Amino acid sequence: MEPAVRRFLREGAELLNQDCNSVDRLMQYLDGNLIILHENLNAENFERILSAMWTSVAGSLLELVETSLEVRRPAIP
Numbered sequence: 001m002e003p004a005v006r007r008f009l010r011e012g013a014e015l016l017n018q019d020c021n022s023v024d025r026l027m028q029y030l031d032g033n034l035i036i037l038h039e040n041l042n043a044e045n046f047e048r049i050l051s052a053m054w055t056s057v058a059g060s061l062l063e064l065v066e067t068s069l070e071v072r073r074p075a076i077p
Contacts, residue, residue, distance in 0.1 A: 001033060001053065006060045030057075 030053075038046050056059035 001029075002056050004029060005057055009057075009060055015042075017044050037057065 008029065037049055
């Protein structure tokens with residue numbers, strides 16, 4: 001799921017000033033997958049997966065922010 005989450009976040013960042021529903025699509029993607037996981041895993045395993053997913057999403061978001069800052073940072077003479 002991590003590549004899809006990265007793609008949704010990247011698309012959302014690229015289209016920030018445009019009318020875009022990439023955040024909505026990301027939320028639908030996560031919601032649909034979490035529902036399936038919740039229905040098919042016991043509570044303990046679901047909590048582990050949920051924790052790993054949020055760690056992955058947070059890492060992807062941090063990487064995107066850092067990359068965006070580097071691209072916009074002026075060169076030091």
